Amino acid sequence: MSTYILKRLGEAVLVCFGISLITFLLLHVAGDPVQLLLSIEAKAEDAAILRKSLGLDQPLFVQYGIFLKGLLRLDFGNSLFIREPALNLVMERFPATVQLTAAGMVIALVIAIPLGVVAAIRRYSILDNLCTALAVSGQAMPIFWLGLMLIIFFAVQVRWLPASGRGTVWHLLMPAFTLGASLAPITMRMTRSKMLDILSADYIRTARAKGLREQIVLFRHALRNASIPIVTILGLQFGRLLGGAIVTEAVFAWPGLGTLALSAIRNFDYPLAQACILSMAFIIVIVNLGVDVLVGWLDPRVRFD
Amino acid sequence: MKRRLLCVGLLALTVACGLAFGTGAHAAKDRVVVAFGSNIATLDPHMHSSRLAHIADYHLYDTLLYRSPKDNYKPGPGLATSWKSLNPTTWELKLRQGVKFHNGEPFNAEAVKFTIDRVLDPATKSVTRGNFTWIKEVKVVDENTVQLITAKPFPAAPEFLTLAYIVPPKYLKSIGNDEFSRKPVGTGPYKYVEWKKAEHLIVEANPDYWKDSPKGMPKIKTIIFRTIPETTTQIAELLSGGVDIIRNVPPDQIGVIKDSAGARISATKILRVNSLMLDSAGRASTTPLTNQKVREAIAYAINVDEMLKTILSGYAERTATGVNPLHFGFDPSIKPYPFDPERAKKLLAEAGYPNGFEILFSTYSGSITSVDQMADAITGYLAKVGIKAKRRHIEDVGLWTKMGQEGKMEGIQYYSWGSNSIFDADAILYALNYSKEPLSYTKDPALDQLLDEGRTSIDPKQRQEAYAKAQKLMHEKAYWIPINVQYTIEGVNKKLNYEAGSDEMMRVYGASWKD
Numbered sequence: 001m002s003t004y005i006l007k008r009l010g011e012a013v014l015v016c017f018g019i020s021l022i023t024f025l026l027l028h029v030a031g032d033p034v035q036l037l038l039s040i041e042a043k044a045e046d047a048a049i050l051r052k053s054l055g056l057d058q059p060l061f062v063q064y065g066i067f068l069k070g071l072l073r074l075d076f077g078n079s080l081f082i083r084e085p086a087l088n089l090v091m092e093r094f095p096a097t098v099q100l101t102a103a104g105m106v107i108a109l110v111i112a113i114p115l116g117v118v119a120a121i122r123r124y125s126i127l128d129n130l131c132t133a134l135a136v137s138g139q140a141m142p143i144f145w146l147g148l149m150l151i152i153f154f155a156v157q158v159r160w161l162p163a164s165g166r167g168t169v170w171h172l173l174m175p176a177f178t179l180g181a182s183l184a185p186i187t188m189r190m191t192r193s194k195m196l197d198i199l200s201a202d203y204i205r206t207a208r209a210k211g212l213r214e215q216i217v218l219f220r221h222a223l224r225n226a227s228i229p230i231v232t233i234l235g236l237q238f239g240r241l242l243g244g245a246i247v248t249e250a251v252f253a254w255p256g257l258g259t260l261a262l263s264a265i266r267n268f269d270y271p272l273a274q275a276c277i278l279s280m281a282f283i284i285v286i287v288n289l290g291v292d293v294l295v296g297w298l299d300p301r302v303r304f305d
Numbered sequence: 306m307k308r309r310l311l312c313v314g315l316l317a318l319t320v321a322c323g324l325a326f327g328t329g330a331h332a333a334k335d336r337v338v339v340a341f342g343s344n345i346a347t348l349d350p351h352m353h354s355s356r357l358a359h360i361a362d363y364h365l366y367d368t369l370l371y372r373s374p375k376d377n378y379k380p381g382p383g384l385a386t387s388w389k390s391l392n393p394t395t396w397e398l399k400l401r402q403g404v405k406f407h408n409g410e411p412f413n414a415e416a417v418k419f420t421i422d423r424v425l426d427p428a429t430k431s432v433t434r435g436n437f438t439w440i441k442e443v444k445v446v447d448e449n450t451v452q453l454i455t456a457k458p459f460p461a462a463p464e465f466l467t468l469a470y471i472v473p474p475k476y477l478k479s480i481g482n483d484e485f486s487r488k489p490v491g492t493g494p495y496k497y498v499e500w501k502k503a504e505h506l507i508v509e510a511n512p513d514y515w516k517d518s519p520k521g522m523p524k525i526k527t528i529i530f531r532t533i534p535e536t537t538t539q540i541a542e543l544l545s546g547g548v549d550i551i552r553n554v555p556p557d558q559i560g561v562i563k564d565s566a567g568a569r570i571s572a573t574k575i576l577r578v579n580s581l582m583l584d585s586a587g588r589a590s591t592t593p594l595t596n597q598k599v600r601e602a603i604a605y606a607i608n609v610d611e612m613l614k615t616i617l618s619g620y621a622e623r624t625a626t627g628v629n630p631l632h633f634g635f636d637p638s639i640k641p642y643p644f645d646p647e648r649a650k651k652l653l654a655e656a657g658y659p660n661g662f663e664i665l666f667s668t669y670s671g672s673i674t675s676v677d678q679m680a681d682a683i684t685g686y687l688a689k690v691g692i693k694a695k696r697r698h699i700e701d702v703g704l705w706t707k708m709g710q711e712g713k714m715e716g717i718q719y720y721s722w723g724s725n726s727i728f729d730a731d732a733i734l735y736a737l738n739y740s741k742e743p744l745s746y747t748k749d750p751a752l753d754q755l756l757d758e759g760r761t762s763i764d765p766k767q768r769q770e771a772y773a774k775a776q777k778l779m780h781e782k783a784y785w786i787p788i789n790v791q792y793t794i795e796g797v798n799k800k801l802n803y804e805a806g807s808d809e810m811m812r813v814y815g816a817s818w819k820d
Contacts, residue, residue, distance in 0.1 A: 032701075038432050046438075049434070083352065092502065156544045162545075164538045164541075165547075255501070260503065
């Protein structure tokens with residue numbers, strides 16, 4: 001198992017390297033931060049002086065070489081706008097994003113698993129159809145729209161919750177629900193279809209035949225087996241969740257990695273954008289690795305070699 | 306069991322919401338919350354050109370000269386009590402006595418010299434260096450007097466001195482640039498308390514603020530500048546009482562705020578002027594725009610008044626000459642071209658384009674309020690007289706500026722100019738219309754001569770006359786088609802005494818709560 005993890009970590013490094021090259025090229029092709037740092041009224045000479053002092057007058061491959069050299073020491077360089085080490089800025093924002101995505105994940109599971117199970121047990125009932133309708137509309141709903149609707153209702157109309165920001169648990173409720181709602185539909189559908197498969201399996205019939213209580217049949221035998229593909233799906237969806245976090249963070253002014261990445265990209269703040277994107281990529285790789293390991297633990301049939 | 310769980314969950318949520326009710330949204334009287342659309346990058350006033358960071362700076366620091374709304378935003382006394390030009394290349398400033406930085410360090414001539422030397426030193430990498438390169442040397446005459454030696458006569462010096470934020474030499478030297486950008490110390494009406502980059506900047510009233518400051522003594526104890534990227538969220542916060550002031554309200558949302566119980570609109574014209582710049586010199590390529598009649602036809606073809614009324618909800622003002630009424634040198638006697646599409650068609654026919662022509666029309670993101678709707682309307686009006694505007698949108702401001710400077714902007718550009726916060730006609734006419742300037746697509750020796758005269762003369766009357774002539778000339782030749790003077794539109798808590806400023810600054814230090 002440890003050789004497997006090491007091998008996967010090696011792959012992760014390669015993936016991150018590839019991502020660094022692609023983002024570096026894309027960002028440098030996209031635009032010039034110097035004009036944004038200066039005001040639009042600034043003179044060309046001032047721009048040239050600034051460009052030189054930031055090292056942006058060097059050829060692209062030299063800049064990439066310098067970047068890679070720093071990367072080996074986990075040094076992404078200083079943010080062009082904030083003028084602080086980019087990695088520090090990322091680490092500052094990291095907890096907020098972890099909190100939001102974790103809460104979003106929990107909410108998604110809390111909504112999706114019970115509904116999925118109920119829909120499977122009461123197949124083709126009104127309840128099942130309702131769940132299907134809910135899942136379809138949930139999947140079709142853009143995250144930012146849901147977020148804004150929640151704000152308008154809970155913050156402006158009834159004034160129960162603060163509209164934006166981070167601080168108390170009340171601040172977390174709406175953004176976490178918004179994010180969770182984006183992940184819940186697919187999880188619910190997956191739970192339902194796996195439960196349906198399993199409920200018609202032989203060992204469930206056996207369990208029932210030997211007189212086990214229905215609750216034990218459902219939760220100890222069926223749901224436990226259904227959890228394996230659900231965990232896999234959650235792992236695969238994690239990237240989408242982080243992407244959704246960017247939108248959610250912007251709508252709710254949540255001070256996380258997503259808004260940081262967004263502003264870094266908008267400003268062509270190369271070092272900061274690199275640090276944001278690479279750390280997100282790294283998280284996704286690690287989560288996927290974690291999911292694989294978890295699936296192995298849940299399902300003894302999976303072997304690592 | 307599942308059902309029970311669900312019920313308990315719902316109940317918990319309801320109770321939770323009930324508890325939250327009333328705890329969040331009520332504004333305390335001893336603080337005011339301002340929403341910013343993006344994060345401030347640094348609190349070092351010399352390391353950014355960001356409007357929002359300048360607003361924060363305005364509360365933490367003071368400048369040598371200050372623009373007071375009471376005095377029509379003209380450069381007036383700030384940390385310097387008086388200023389005069391001793392000879393064409395020497396400005397002498399008398400400094401205010403008894404002013405102290407927040408850490409107790411005295412403000413004096415040494416601090417002024419240190420500040421300007423710091424900005425000019427290329428090693429500092431200051432992005433505001435360009436505002437001070439006219440200064441060759443700072444001479445300390447005595448504790449409260451400095452002389453600024455310039456390389457060339459520089460009549461606009463007082464304008465630029467309004468951007469001179471003074472920093473404390475001892476403190477800065479002891480902690481270094483990086484730490485200073487996080488823990489700033491100035492002489493301003495508010496003192497730094499806490500800065501969480503992505504969340505908020507908190508400042509607190511400075512009880513020892515110097516008397517006689519044109520900014521006045523602070524009345525509200527705490528100001529919180531909160532980062533809220535989404536405009537819609539900002540509006541929701543304003544309506545729910547979570548924030549008290551928001552900037553850049555989109556014109557189509559004005560009604561929402563006006564109709565609300567707790568908020569109002571505060572709007573005023575700013576220095577920014579939006580115009581259609583025409584390549585009259587044929588700098589990028591030869592087009593029909595080199596013909597004066599064609600340019601006049603464009604001016605007659607567009608119903609600017611209607612656009613300002615419908616798209617900008619009336620929150621805009623016309624200027625006939627492209628110079629802002631706030632600029633020194635504006636000539637109010639010139640009237641804009643009236644809307645007259647028939648005359649436009651006639652002029653086009655006379656110019657040899659009875660069936661119109663096709664022309665490139667470039668726009669860019671940022672600066673111009675409702676730029677897409679405005680450009681759509683212009684395109685429509687032009688089409689009605691036979692001019693087919695081919696639209697090109699440039700997302701990246703850097704690229705936009707670069708193309709402009711390199712002479713690649715053929716046809717019509719929807720240009721916006723903020724005049725670098727300088728309230729003088731020179732700040733817009735010279736950069737955009739002087740033939741040798743990188744952004745100019747106008748080539749007229751007579752105009753150049755007038756602009757030179759306005760720039761180098763120290764006599765205000767002579768300058769005024771030169772600019773009046775220049776504006777008349779530009780209007781007659783229709784070198785550009787001015788669309789509007791832009792407004793800053795802010796949403797403000799109804800209980801707060803506060804108004805938006807014409808220099809796009811926010812003077813929250815002057816705000817107070819109504820009883």
